[in-house]
Amino acid sequence: MSASERPPEAAADPAIHTYLGETSALRAGRLGTAGLLLSVLAATGPLLVVAGVMPTTFAVMGVVGQPLLFLVLGVVLALFSVGYAELSRHVHNAGAFYAYIARGLGPTAGAAAALVALVAYSSLQVGIFGLFGYEVAGLAEQYLNLELAWWIPALIAVLAVGALGLLKIDVNAKVLGVLLLIEVAVVVVFDIAAIGDPGAQGLSLHAFNPETLSGVGLGTALCFCIAAFTGFEQAPVYAEETSRPHVLVPRVMYLAVGGVALFFAFSSWAMTVATGPSGIVGAARKQSAGLLFGLTEDRLGGAFTDVVHVLFVTGMFAALLSFHNVVARYAFAMGREGLLPAGFGRTNTATGAPGKGSVLQSVIALIAVAGFAIADDGPFGDPTAPVLHLFTWGGNVGALGVIVLMATASLAVIVFFARRGAAAAQAWRLTASAVAGLALLVIAVYTIKDFDVLVGSGPDSALNWILPGIIVLAALAGAVHGVLLRNKNPQSHARIGLGNEAFQLDQRAGKSSPCGD
DSSP: OOGGGSOOOOOOOSOOOEETTEESSOOTTOBOHHHHHHHHHGGGOHHHIIIIIHHHHHHHHOOTTHHHHHHHHHHHHHHHHHHHHHHHTTOOOTTTHHHHHHHHHOHHHHHHHHHHHHHHHHHHHHHHHHHHHHHHHHHHHHHHOOOOOTHHHHHHHHHHHHHHHTSOHHHHHHHHHHHHHHHHHHHHHHHHHHHHSOOTTOSOOGGGOGGGGOSTTHHHHHHHHHGGGTTGGGGGGGGGGBSOHHHHHHHHHHHHHHHHHHHHHHHHHHHHHHHOTTTHHHHHHHHGGGHHHHHHHHHHHHHHHHHHHHHHHHHHHHHHHHHHHHHHHHHHHHHHTTSSOGGGGOEETTTOOOHHHHHHHHHHHHHHHHHHHHHSOSTTOOTTHIIIIIIHHHHHHHHHHHHHHHHHHHHHHHHHHHHTTOTTTTHHHHHHHHHHHHHHHHHHHHHHHTHHHHHTOOTTOTHHHHHHHHHHHHHHHHHHHHHHHHHHOHHHHHHTTTTTHHHHHHHHHTOOOTTOO
């Protein structure tokens, strides 16, 4: 069956295929608007961005207009969301990116996107484990006078996240929600304190002046800042676990993009107000990731700053859990459609969680953390390795993968509606997708071009092509897998991107599910 011959999209079949205490469907109705919104926003890590991304962008790129940059990216991603959200009304699949790409560009392209998504989101999560371990080890030494190797708290976090990933998604949503709301509250308190006690230049709006975006660092600054939005695009991953995916998924995506853009624009502006626009770059270069903590201590005292340090860690834990849930669901969707062994396409009957996908991501994280720990020198390892290597490498590889997926999904939206004869009716949405896709493609090119700056490797380092090459290799390997599957099992190949709709085809044809009945 070719992509153009597939039947129209329909609601997921309510029948649940049971196999040895597992089912072949995610549990519907577990998430409402609030739960879904909190689940996807947790991946953005508000404190991680404000304390890490913002000072780094100011320091490395010297771009004062970071607040304006967040607004510009918000517009680009809102345009992307127009088509992406419309497609989510027609396709409800935990495979999200790869399912949409398969529906628009064909099953083989979907297979390539599936592996890219799995690698990208795994890289993002694994990278955060490095920073998490580093920060927890620092807090243990500062407050408990206890010297820990960074990988000890990192491995404990791997186990904790893995355990939570096996629970019901609504339980996870509550954990993520509490941690996220506390983070947001702390950042808002800082913003108010900075505005109430501005630097020498007062409440200057200079950071919103378009002239502040000039300079050679603009393209790379875009790469840094777009990573702060990572998470909003995950809403379709949970579509099968909502009661009204055609309503909730688009709603949450628009709320997430708008909220993130405004929140980070306001917070980065507050940071320029606290130091003065003319002093923000120098302060960031001097204090680096300690900039936020220095500003809070000056205005809100040491006790509040201690709280911020702790919440910085809990916020990272929330992001770890959010990415873990996404990877587990991608693995579930891939198992259900023959891109991974069929066992990954089953969920636990008690919790509705994709258990094998969750375990897979825990194993990936365990191997990565252990590998970097072994590679360190000295009895307690290189103290900067988890940040300069694991976090920086994983974060940028993952961000590049997500940017590529978004650009490809924009093209898939256009092709999907054009093939259905709906191009005229969806003209403005397809135009928005085209504009967003081109903008995202430009950002992807800048990301690859400036990878040495992003990871601090130097212009002649082999890492400049090895690390981006991971995404290229994932795409090629996925495409090859898709071609082999098409030659070996055309029916399975045709199912890529169909999700639960594949079960409807089985029932109509009188066949059993490949996941077992």
